[in-house]
Amino acid sequence: MARSKLLRAHLLLLTSVPWFIRLVGADQIIYSDDALSTLWQDWSWGSTIDYQATNIAEGSSSISINSGAWAALSLKSNSPNVGDFAGLRFDISGDQPEIQFYIQSTTDNSQSPTIPLTALSTFVSSGNFTSLLLDFSALPPVGAPLGNGTWDRINFQAQGNGAIYNLDNVILVDSIVVEPKFLSAEPLGTNVIAVTGQGDIDYSSIKVKQNGKDVAVKSVSTVPTVDVPNKSITYVTLATPFAAGTLLVTAGNSTSFNYTLPAALSGSINQAKSFPISDRIYGVNFPTSASYIQHLGVTIARKGGNAETAYNPFGDFTNAGNDWYFENRAADNADDWVGWVQEADADAILLVPALDWVSKDASSYSYPKTVYPDPSTVYAPWNLTAAKTYLTGLKNKPQVVTVDNEIEIASNTHQDMHPIPFGYDEILGRVLNFSAMAKEAIPGVEVAAPSTCAWWYYWTSMVGDSDKAAHNGSDFLPWFLQQIRAHDQSTGTRLLDFLDIHYYYAPDTSANDAAAKALRLRMSRSLWDPTYVDESWISGDAYNSQPNPDRVMLIPRMQALIEKYYPGTKLSIGEFASTADTDLTGGLLTVDMLGIFGRYKLDQATYWSEPDEKGPVGLAYWLFRGYGTFFGTRSAEVSIPKLDPDTLGVFAGTNAQHNNATIVVVNKDPDTPVALDLAGIPSGKYFVRHFGGQAGVAKFQTTMDLRSTKYIVVPAYTAVFLQPQK
Numbered sequence: 001m002a003r004s005k006l007l008r009a010h011l012l013l014l015t016s017v018p019w020f021i022r023l024v025g026a027d028q029i030i031y032s033d034d035a036l037s038t039l040w041q042d043w044s045w046g047s048t049i050d051y052q053a054t055n056i057a058e059g060s061s062s063i064s065i066n067s068g069a070w071a072a073l074s075l076k077s078n079s080p081n082v083g084d085f086a087g088l089r090f091d092i093s094g095d096q097p098e099i100q101f102y103i104q105s106t107t108d109n110s111q112s113p114t115i116p117l118t119a120l121s122t123f124v125s126s127g128n129f130t131s132l133l134l135d136f137s138a139l140p141p142v143g144a145p146l147g148n149g150t151w152d153r154i155n156f157q158a159q160g161n162g163a164i165y166n167l168d169n170v171i172l173v174d175s176i177v178v179e180p181k182f183l184s185a186e187p188l189g190t191n192v193i194a195v196t197g198q199g200d201i202d203y204s205s206i207k208v209k210q211n212g213k214d215v216a217v218k219s220v221s222t223v224p225t226v227d228v229p230n231k232s233i234t235y236v237t238l239a240t241p242f243a244a245g246t247l248l249v250t251a252g253n254s255t256s257f258n259y260t261l262p263a264a265l266s267g268s269i270n271q272a273k274s275f276p277i278s279d280r281i282y283g284v285n286f287p288t289s290a291s292y293i294q295h296l297g298v299t300i301a302r303k304g305g306n307a308e309t310a311y312n313p314f315g316d317f318t319n320a321g322n323d324w325y326f327e328n329r330a331a332d333n334a335d336d337w338v339g340w341v342q343e344a345d346a347d348a349i350l351l352v353p354a355l356d357w358v359s360k361d362a363s364s365y366s367y368p369k370t371v372y373p374d375p376s377t378v379y380a381p382w383n384l385t386a387a388k389t390y391l392t393g394l395k396n397k398p399q400v401v402t403v404d405n406e407i408e409i410a411s412n413t414h415q416d417m418h419p420i421p422f423g424y425d426e427i428l429g430r431v432l433n434f435s436a437m438a439k440e441a442i443p444g445v446e447v448a449a450p451s452t453c454a455w456w457y458y459w460t461s462m463v464g465d466s467d468k469a470a471h472n473g474s475d476f477l478p479w480f481l482q483q484i485r486a487h488d489q490s491t492g493t494r495l496l497d498f499l500d501i502h503y504y505y506a507p508d509t510s511a512n513d514a515a516a517k518a519l520r521l522r523m524s525r526s527l528w529d530p531t532y533v534d535e536s537w538i539s540g541d542a543y544n545s546q547p548n549p550d551r552v553m554l555i556p557r558m559q560a561l562i563e564k565y566y567p568g569t570k571l572s573i574g575e576f577a578s579t580a581d582t583d584l585t586g587g588l589l590t591v592d593m594l595g596i597f598g599r600y601k602l603d604q605a606t607y608w609s610e611p612d613e614k615g616p617v618g619l620a621y622w623l624f625r626g627y628g629t630f631f632g633t634r635s636a637e638v639s640i641p642k643l644d645p646d647t648l649g650v651f652a653g654t655n656a657q658h659n660n661a662t663i664v665v666v667n668k669d670p671d672t673p674v675a676l677d678l679a680g681i682p683s684g685k686y687f688v689r690h691f692g693g694q695a696g697v698a699k700f701q702t703t704m705d706l707r708s709t710k711y712i713v714v715p716a717y718t719a720v721f722l723q724p725q726k
């Protein structure tokens, strides 16, 4: 997509221009073959580098780089100011090496933002070179320009796992010529074509034919995306509404986009039939900042996870457990964390450790066990008294406390401090003790437990069959609810406000091919659908006595258990995930999930974990709640008799007056637009957000007229938010 004046620059270099003379109007080669340019020096660290590598090369050789964690190939110009180039291009080969770039001045130590390779490409492979370009006027990931101060150093830095890769043709380019090109043109709403392109393209060249007839263009408007002003979308409004049949968009001389618009799927929105949506379902674990919370409209934040089991609030240390060699680490201060989360207007869920030890410092580790057999080498003792001191002393009180995290598997995750498998009684005992303590320490706090990790442990314990048999053959969660209820009845106080579970989809979508993506997008049915047989081991392995054990139907199933065993308990999903946070389908699935959570009266949910604000999952939150514009406070009835939940989700939110139905549609079909005929909502002006489809992953938003509600089009693989405007 970018052309550089490579050939001309090469010739100039061969005439051996002295290094202090700027190649005005030309490119500067830093490396092409055999050796670094004499204008540049190697200031690398922690890396093995060969400038004459032939394992893969364009020309006679390439640079091979093997960097340890956070080490870098670092190239320093002889000149204190490299000057005014348009960008840096390079060819890279490797198995999507985990590296990042930044540009630096050794004079004043200023530096550019850190740019992960993934912001340029996620398709770098080891069999060939991929040509990439860093455009200095719009550095990814946010499109900010490289400041116009001096700079003289370029760093290709490995991330935490180190990196092995090759580079070739590292060149500073004098100018970037972007070849004009239309990239996408998709039908949206009732009469709008959403167009993206690159370079200097002529939007007036767009012509549209519907069912063979020319359709006039009424207006064209180009709108920058919300937080990447450099990326824009152009809405071409047609004089004639869409209809079923063929739609052909031609642009420029040679580009065309061809669709078959389907018959409309009919249905209705009934705003009068509605119930409240819990505002706690739009939560995430570990939001990264106050602006993150506000941009995505996050309502609740959880500080949880395996490491938090060992959180020592009297020094701010945790231990990674078996996620990372049982290493102690420094941790964020919980009190401060609750403070800034609440300041940003989200509620806070804090975990109280409930085992017998917490991390004692930021550096010890207890691996391997043969060397460190005793927990006290790494941990300090922990008990109810310490926990109460912790919670009582908080300046900033969380709204919710969870009793530890997935303690039923602690004999695995934290085997160095609790090697004995947890059984029913110990889980219950610790939940009772720490819940009662939390309620004393923070009057009014709500307690969520037992934060069970997965389907298997909803029904049994790590101890196994004998434990279940010793508890009247009862599955774990039903037994747990019964016991808590019996306890609460005997004391006259409620200890448990939320039944908290973690839910990770059991089907394997790791291949991430077309079949895996389709599976990912339909498996949200396991959250609600009593007819959906789980496409995983769950359907073949009924180790529980629950009805229809081959279907998960998670939310209604858990609600039924609560109703039966401890009515009045709320349901929380403290961890859940999309299975593919950087893939568009992960974002579309999250849209579907957030819609389902509202429709099925879930009380609380927090995503695991900190999805990238600008990635597909972050965009799902933005779609529902970004920047203060929210899906309704109530879930309104949507009735679309022929809707196929494998490929489509349609959700309606409304307000207490039932006069403002916001619609969210997620078209999970990879290549076919959907058309909806929806009674019960007005035509007229709408605020519209969307992401996905050919337009890609960015916060696109605009206002547009829905000329009627009889034929509303949503492109393939796209999620749309539609809110009527006064």
Ligand SMILES: *[C@@H]1O[C@H](CO)[C@@H](O)[C@H](O)[C@H]1NC(C)=O
Residues within 6 Å of the ligand: 125, 127, 128
């Ligand atoms: C580079 O290799 C990858 C993986 O082998 C392949 O998918 C891709 O098409 C190749 N690209 C080129 C330009 O040959």
Ligand SMILES: *[C@@H]1O[C@H](CO)[C@@H](O)[C@H](O)[C@H]1NC(C)=O
Residues within 6 Å of the ligand: 148, 149
């Ligand atoms: C450098 O940037 C500053 C602030 O963006 C701007 O005011 C100034 O004109 C720029 N200087 C040059 C030489 O481009």
Ligand SMILES: *[C@@H]1O[C@H](CO)[C@@H](O)[C@H](O)[C@H]1NC(C)=O
Residues within 6 Å of the ligand: 137, 138, 178, 198, 199, 230, 231, 232
């Ligand atoms: C970003 O902005 C620069 C300067 O305005 C322009 O040259 C470049 O083409 C833009 N990039 C994109 C992706 O729009």
Ligand SMILES: *[C@@H]1O[C@H](CO)[C@@H](O)[C@H](O)[C@H]1NC(C)=O
Residues within 6 Å of the ligand: 252, 253, 254
């Ligand atoms: C379109 O056609 C015109 C005239 O035939 C030509 O000059 C122009 O370069 C073409 N544009 C593209 C983008 O191919």
Ligand SMILES: *[C@@H]1O[C@H](CO)[C@@H](O)[C@H](O)[C@H]1NC(C)=O
Residues within 6 Å of the ligand: 248, 256, 258, 259
């Ligand atoms: C559009 O697609 C249809 C169906 O694939 C095809 O028959 C038709 O020729 C295409 N039209 C154009 C102009 O590409």
Ligand SMILES: *[C@@H]1O[C@H](CO)[C@@H](O)[C@H](O)[C@H]1NC(C)=O
Residues within 6 Å of the ligand: 381, 382, 383, 384, 385, 386
């Ligand atoms: C709790 O732990 C503290 C120190 O961590 C210790 O002083 C205290 O005796 C312990 N209390 C109980 C009841 O074990």
Ligand SMILES: *[C@@H]1O[C@H](CO)[C@@H](O)[C@H](O)[C@H]1NC(C)=O
Residues within 6 Å of the ligand: 425, 426, 428, 429, 430, 433
């Ligand atoms: C709960 O607390 C009581 C009283 O301090 C103690 O005897 C019991 O062992 C505790 N239970 C668990 C499972 O820690």
Ligand SMILES: *[C@@H]1O[C@H](CO)[C@@H](O)[C@H](O)[C@H]1NC(C)=O
Residues within 6 Å of the ligand: 472
């Ligand atoms: C044990 O389970 C049976 C049925 O599974 C039930 O009828 C009985 O009430 C249970 N007993 C106790 C003590 O929970």
Ligand SMILES: *[C@@H]1O[C@H](CO)[C@@H](O)[C@H](O)[C@H]1NC(C)=O
Residues within 6 Å of the ligand: 629, 630, 659, 660, 723, 724, 725, 726
């Ligand atoms: C619907 O609610 C939004 C957000 O409060 C508001 O901006 C919009 O004007 C409302 N639309 C109507 C038709 O009342």
